[in-house]
Amino acid sequence: MFTGANQVEQLLRPRHVAIVGASGDPTKLTGRPVGYLRKYGFSGEIFPVNPRLSHVGDLECFSSIQSLPTAPDVGLVLLGPDRVHQAVLELAERGAAAAIVLASGYGEAGVDGVKRQEELREAAGSMRLLGPNTIGLINLSDRIMLSASGALEVGAMPRGNISLVSQSGGILGSLLSRAADRGIGFSKLVSTGNEADLDTCDLLEYLVDDLETSVLAVYMEGLRRPDAFRRVARRAEAAGKPIVVFKVGRSEFGAQAAVSHTGALAGADRMYDALFKQLGVIRAGVFSDLLDISAALSVGRRAHGNRVAILTSTGGAGTLVADSCGVAGLTVPPPDTITATRLATLQDASDPLSITNPIDVTLAGLRPDLLRNALSSLLVSPSFDAAVIVVGSSALAQPELVVDAAVACQAETAKPLIAYVSPNAPHVVRLLTSRGIVALTSPESCAAVLGALMRPARQVPEAGDVGSFDLAPFAEISGALNEAESKRLFAAFGVRGAHDLVAATPVEAAAAAKVIGDPVVVKVLSRHIAHKSDLGGVKVSVPADRVAETCREMQEAVSGHGLEVEGFLVQEMVRGGLEMILGLHQDPQLGPAILLGMGGVAAELFDDVSIRLLPIARIDAEQMVAELKTAKLLQGYRGAPPRDLEALIDAIMAFARLGEHFGPRLLEAEINPLFVMPAGQGVYAADGLAILRDQ
Numbered sequence: 001m002f003t004g005a006n007q008v009e010q011l012l013r014p015r016h017v018a019i020v021g022a023s024g025d026p027t028k029l030t031g032r033p034v035g036y037l038r039k040y041g042f043s044g045e046i047f048p049v050n051p052r053l054s055h056v057g058d059l060e061c062f063s064s065i066q067s068l069p070t071a072p073d074v075g076l077v078l079l080g081p082d083r084v085h086q087a088v089l090e091l092a093e094r095g096a097a098a099a100i101v102l103a104s105g106y107g108e109a110g111v112d113g114v115k116r117q118e119e120l121r122e123a124a125g126s127m128r129l130l131g132p133n134t135i136g137l138i139n140l141s142d143r144i145m146l147s148a149s150g151a152l153e154v155g156a157m158p159r160g161n162i163s164l165v166s167q168s169g170g171i172l173g174s175l176l177s178r179a180a181d182r183g184i185g186f187s188k189l190v191s192t193g194n195e196a197d198l199d200t201c202d203l204l205e206y207l208v209d210d211l212e213t214s215v216l217a218v219y220m221e222g223l224r225r226p227d228a229f230r231r232v233a234r235r236a237e238a239a240g241k242p243i244v245v246f247k248v249g250r251s252e253f254g255a256q257a258a259v260s261h262t263g264a265l266a267g268a269d270r271m272y273d274a275l276f277k278q279l280g281v282i283r284a285g286v287f288s289d290l291l292d293i294s295a296a297l298s299v300g301r302r303a304h305g306n307r308v309a310i311l312t313s314t315g316g317a318g319t320l321v322a323d324s325c326g327v328a329g330l331t332v333p334p335p336d337t338i339t340a341t342r343l344a345t346l347q348d349a350s351d352p353l354s355i356t357n358p359i360d361v362t363l364a365g366l367r368p369d370l371l372r373n374a375l376s377s378l379l380v381s382p383s384f385d386a387a388v389i390v391v392g393s394s395a396l397a398q399p400e401l402v403v404d405a406a407v408a409c410q411a412e413t414a415k416p417l418i419a420y421v422s423p424n425a426p427h428v429v430r431l432l433t434s435r436g437i438v439a440l441t442s443p444e445s446c447a448a449v450l451g452a453l454m455r456p457a458r459q460v461p462e463a464g465d466v467g468s469f470d471l472a473p474f475a476e477i478s479g480a481l482n483e484a485e486s487k488r489l490f491a492a493f494g495v496r497g498a499h500d501l502v503a504a505t506p507v508e509a510a511a512a513a514k515v516i517g518d519p520v521v522v523k524v525l526s527r528h529i530a531h532k533s534d535l536g537g538v539k540v541s542v543p544a545d546r547v548a549e550t551c552r553e554m555q556e557a558v559s560g561h562g563l564e565v566e567g568f569l570v571q572e573m574v575r576g577g578l579e580m581i582l583g584l585h586q587d588p589q590l591g592p593a594i595l596l597g598m599g600g601v602a603a604e605l606f607d608d609v610s611i612r613l614l615p616i617a618r619i620d621a622e623q624m625v626a627e628l629k630t631a632k633l634l635q636g637y638r639g640a641p642p643r644d645l646e647a648l649i650d651a652i653m654a655f656a657r658l659g660e661h662f663g664p665r666l667l668e669a670e671i672n673p674l675f676v677m678p679a680g681q682g683v684y685a686a687d688g689l690a691i692l693r694d695q
Helices: 004-012 029-039 079-095 107-124 150-154 169-182 202-210 226-239 261-265 268-279 287-300 316-326 337-346 368-380 400-408 427-435 445-455 481-492 506-516 544-559 617-624 631-635 645-665
Strands: 017-021 045-047 073-077 099-100 126-130 136-139 142-146 159-166 185-193 213-222 243-247 308-312 386-391 415-423 437-441 479-481 500-503 520-525 536-541 567-572 578-587 591-598 610-613 664-674 683-685 686-690
Touching: 004 099, 004 126, 004 287, 004 368, 004 400, 017 079, 029 045, 029 142, 029 150, 073 079, 079 099, 079 107, 079 213, 079 400, 099 261, 107 126, 107 427, 126 226, 136 169, 142 415, 142 481, 150 169, 150 243, 159 169, 169 287, 169 427, 202 213, 202 226, 226 268, 226 591, 243 268, 243 287, 243 567, 268 610, 287 437, 287 445, 308 316, 308 368, 316 445, 337 368, 337 686, 368 386, 386 445, 415 427, 427 437, 437 445, 437 610, 479 481, 479 500, 479 617, 481 500, 481 520, 481 645, 481 664, 481 683, 481 686, 500 506, 506 520, 506 544, 520 544, 536 544, 567 591, 591 617, 591 645, 610 617, 617 631, 617 645, 645 664, 645 683
Parallel strands: 017 045, 017 073, 073 099, 099 126, 159 185, 159 213, 213 243, 308 386, 386 415, 415 437
Antiparallel strands: 136 142, 136 185, 479 686, 500 567, 520 536, 520 567, 578 591, 578 664, 591 610, 664 683, 664 686
16 A cells, blocks of 8 residues: 555656656657656666557557556656546556646646646546646656656756755756756756645655755745645754745735735735745745755855855955845955954065955965965954855966865865856856855855855744633624724733723713823724724824714714714823734735734835744744834834833734634734833733634
8 A cells, every 4th residue: 555655755766657658759748758767877667658659769668558567656647638637547547656747738727727637636546646737857866857858958967965846847947957057966856737636845745854855945836735834844944954945926916905904014925935934944035046045055054144254356246245245134344353464464465454355365366375375264264154255257267276275275164165256157167066166156146145054043833822811702703893892802812902982972982081081082983994094083182072073073074985883982092102013914825924013004105014924932023023124113213212022022922822812713903003112111002903704
């Protein structure tokens, strides 16, 4: 009996392969797989299947799947959509462990295609299915090419310890050819296509345990099983195997905003950013970074800080790298006194203070002793955590001089060493890569790679005990809650609201104002209005003697929009608080997330937010506060008092408990504004909304 893990093993490392629909013409797409398997040295058995052929080359060709001499580990199906279903059914009946379906016209082709894909999955039964709409897989470690990708025409492809899972077959071919051109080695590459069965997480689960894989690269269009991705990311972190993802779909084009500011601010791409950040997954900012960062991580070196030394023989290129590092948040500090003195001595300079970073060693490409000694001084210096050596045009004629120096110096330290090849010199890039030096061709890539090498390990929090709360008043409530109900819900989890009273009429509101104290905030109360201030439904600093009149004016204004007023809320005026927004948003794919940002009526205008998906730990809440661009306002900016950060973090954790307790029943929740008072004075929910699904 097959098990899931065994079947994926047989898919990636088969001994018997059936090529269903194989052609005898190697120039055709259907003729490529047999040719690739033999060209690259597959040592197992190949069973071409085609009723019209007796042989494919010197291989016996079988008329049907039923006539195969043994059950194949994998059936590579090269047929059109009208014949794929029957072939998959027959492979399953014959006892194949897995099938790979290249044909398109399934889930990506509308409602009818989705139905065909479901039928295909049913036909596979317990057999695993890769695809459809996939280009297949490539196992360079074991010389197994189960693919029709033209990228396999490139010839020599180095083997390495990077494995790629791509939801696009074309991108798999693109990365394979780019890597081969630069001398970067892959272990395994898998195109998951439409993921009717096997998906990105299934393949990552296998590759985490693969002894020939040290780095996991992912080209992602979407994520079907977020919880499975979280699990495999934890396993990869524990195994010391970094995951690098390039996720497409970063624009918010076509995204639908929810009724709250939170819904508008928590765009889908930001949710993925939060997911990757929490899991310690490295997100490639541009497509080229996916290969560059993966290749750098595969060398196995990590930096323990963000200080970068740049050694160059061409000032302009060194400045480019320094500028890119600065933009990326890395530092390019001057060398310490001892290091500066060594560098000055090497260059016959009299003043160590003249040595700056980037360190410009003129004509170093023609003096390997100077280059080697200068680079060695930087790598052993306590002032730097990593180094970049700029390879200029002087190295084009004799690249071995700079390569030998870099290799010798890298052997003396565990710090990362990056080579920036400034001229267009593919042969220099390949030579550096083949000798174990990370070689990059743009200054921006240098900064991106160094940033990835400097990321600390991340412990992913598990869901914890959310506590016990009196939620009886909310058991029968569903739909949008009005502000008073919403704030009572938040208070039940530990976020107190500003003192307020509910009034049914303008006269009752005036009486409530006398209890609360003069002046007050007056609001219309309605579960149908998310943004009351937009409709004239909020007035601040209202004297008690004008409350009744104000209520009548607001009621008339809101009623003019065809909206029902349930009553009024009279609230104390909170002074001296910094306005923030704290929200919870349910993403249809990734689940609930907490959002923190600068609040008030301009929340969306500021667009300064931090997001974490549930569950979170307190350290996540602390980091959410710290990474806001406006975090300095909380710390006491230009004489303003420092704010109660501990109370703010408590409020974030309270919202997290709220989200974990209600789960998918809580569609949205928001406090805007949340007043953060001076240190020791806490926080107050000054407005709020919540939307609950039916039980």
